[in-house]
Amino acid sequence: MLHFWCIMTNHEVARLLRNIAAAYILQNENRFKIIAYQNAADSIEHLSANIEDLGRSGKLKNIPGIGSSIASHLDELFTTGKSRHFESVLKQIAPAVFPLLDLPGFGAKKAAKLVTALKLNRASEAIKDLYNAAKLGKIASIPDFGEKSQQDILEAILRFQKQGQKEKRMALPLAHTLAMEIVDYLKSSPFVLKIETLGSLRRMVATIGDIDLAVATKNPEAVLDHFVSYPKFGKLIERGSGGASIILGGGQHVDLRVIKPPAWGSMLQYFTGSKSHNIRLREFALKKGLSLNEYGIKNLKTKKLMEFASEDEFYRYLGLSLIPPQIREDRGEIEAALKGRLPQLVSLSNIRGDLQIHSSYDLHPSHDLGKNSMEEIVAKAKSLGYEYIAFSEHNPSVSKHSIQQIIDIMKRRKDKIEQIKESTKSVRILNLLEIDINTTGELALPEEAFDYIDAALVSIHSSFNQSKDQMTKRVLSGLSHPKAKILAHPTGRLINEREGISLDFSQIFDHAQKNNKAIEINSYPNRLDLPDILVIEAKKYGIKFTLGTDSHDISGMDLMKYGVSVARRGWLAPDDIWNTKSYNEIYKWLTNN
């Protein structure tokens, strides 16, 4: 099969479709056609799978927002390297328009007006040329522009250029921890009646831009005064009657919104989003003659606006059950709520044990040891109310030991674990090991050493850049060992640091389902892996999951809630997760070879 070495990323394809939309705007095309292209671009940007891979397997039309027309153009683009239709559309527009679309506050019309008026004809230098024109005061005299907009354009360009070194989105656990500190602080004000996170933070998305909070109060000014006295306060951005924005000392942006209690529910619903959930919900409401906005629900006939003090009442008024924030992503949740078929999502209280923990027991591992002893971990597990935990240190280094040495190390470790089991009756112990899958697909543990563990988690820790075919074979091979029961942090992604490996997940999930293997949801702060969208995919195969904190010290064991939030975003119920089951059930599964 013909293969193009340089495949397009989802971001690049999305960008191309946004350029097409911009071109259509300038050609006064049907505005819904324009929206369709923008929707398709959004949809592609949020995909977990690579768009070109989906194209190769003929699944483009499965992507929401992509129908037969766009699918056929993309198909042509992927197989021949170009789309005649896209090229002919883009050809109509001055090339310098497109780079300007990246500037904040710029849309197609503003960009095109400037390109024409200033005769910008070098696409690669468009932003620079625009900047120089603004500096020379050439923009203020263009019709529809003035002194203010000229100044705004200068600032927009500077902001855009600075964006390169801008803070990346925060991993959820960091944002959540910061938010909870602020929430605790705000609660010390007697005027705070209710407080909640908003936006992606409330939905527990894996990465967070700004920290958004809301407070219900009868005295907004007092609450805002309290907010801007926060000890970690860095800089005030703005303050109005409805809220304030600040930057913390660490550079994180925090927005607080204040509202009277009777309108709390509608406000919370509106600002929790997601945007696509809200759009779908408004379409749904419209069919009932109702219009939704941040203040409440308006009856289009009577023009009367109903306020809602709680989200529960808001959703109920629409004939829906309350949809948990984590699944408000327009992935079928409204239809499910309508039919009363929302899943009973797993919660932290359902979790009876932690299935990935690294102790400081030194088996000369291939990767890092934990910091706390097995005894300290057991004590921590007790304080968390767990029924069981798993020790899952990394396998002993292969290169530094002989096979016999490894066997001896594993034997001694088993003795140690047996000894801990003797002394601790309240917390049951599982003897697991996290084993590397080598580049060839072999597990980095001699066969005889498997006798000294109950079962293994297997994972990729090297050669992350193998081709998708190689990597898929590698993982399937590793997972095929009878003692390999869990595929740990399956994509290997590190948020803000490393993209995940490329893997054919349909094969992995299929294999896992047929062979009773579990897929891990790893709670480690910058992993949160398997990512939520793939969890939804995996669940369709009917496979089970395990949750593990991947703790390397006992404070890490507190982070299970983030794994739970990934599971909730993946629509998982307790029954989908092994750690909600009893020790006996898990032990039976793990040791049933």
Added chain:
DNA sequence: GCCGTTTTCGGCCCGACTGTTTTCAGTCG
């Protein structure tokens, strides 16, 4: 151009903010 609990035709979310155009278009979330 997409999509389907009333529809394969005829719809397609909502409001805030901004600047400049005195009545609105463009952009954003």
